[in-house]
């Protein structure tokens with residue numbers, strides 16, 4: 001997969017992607033990242049990338065032309081078609097289903113805004129989709145882009161040591177993940193549940209499912225409306 005980042009600070013996103021699972025995905029050639037700085041495409045001595053908003057008011061707005069030229073350069077760098085995503089608090093909220101969908105694309109271009117955002121005409125002409133990482137406002141799209149890169153990179157085939165671990169994660173089957181324990185069995189903070197040491201895989205799977213259901217019911221009951229629940233799951237929830 002190839003991800004291009006259009007940003008005034010493209011190194012920031014690249015740096016976030018240099019560690020752990022995402023860094024390894026890069027080393028294994030599962031993900032390549034390329035940064036494009038609109039300032040490199042701005043004209044004049046000052047290489048302006050922003051201007052005051054029409055109609056007055058505070059802040060600055062990112063200019064169309066440097067962004068458009070950076071996007072064109074990113075598109076021209078590889079013949080594969082790219083989906084262009086503008087990270088924006090006004091976009092649809094990113095979730096795991098969307099991450100799975102994005103992870104299946106051969107190419108993404110992530111557009112990061114700064115200041116008050118990007119001239120609306122550029123969004124209408126170039127952007128395929130606006131995505132938000134939550135109902136709060138960041139000072140720039142770079143952290144949001146890094147979130148997208150991390151979430152899609154770990155889903156690339158071969159990125160995780162054990163592909164099963166992504167399947168078991170929260171949201172994958174519509175529920176929150178079960179709790180996890182490791183050595184030592186006994187600790188001053190408590191004991192590991194006996195069932196996990198029973199070696200009985202069917203009982204362990206059942207316990208984990210119960211825990212997932214219980215946690216989801218307690219912490220995110222909204223998820224239960226959409227989750228694919230079996231008859232046995234429903235019985236457990238009613239108990």
Ligand code: SAM
Nearest residue numbers: 087088089113116117132133137138140141144
């Ligand atoms: N004036 C804009 C608004 O209220 O919708 C906010 C602009 S924000 C200060 C600057 C940039 O940060 C945005 O253009 C966007 O790229 C990014 N950004 C801020 N919050 C975000 C969020 N929750 N999700 C994704 N991107 C965000």
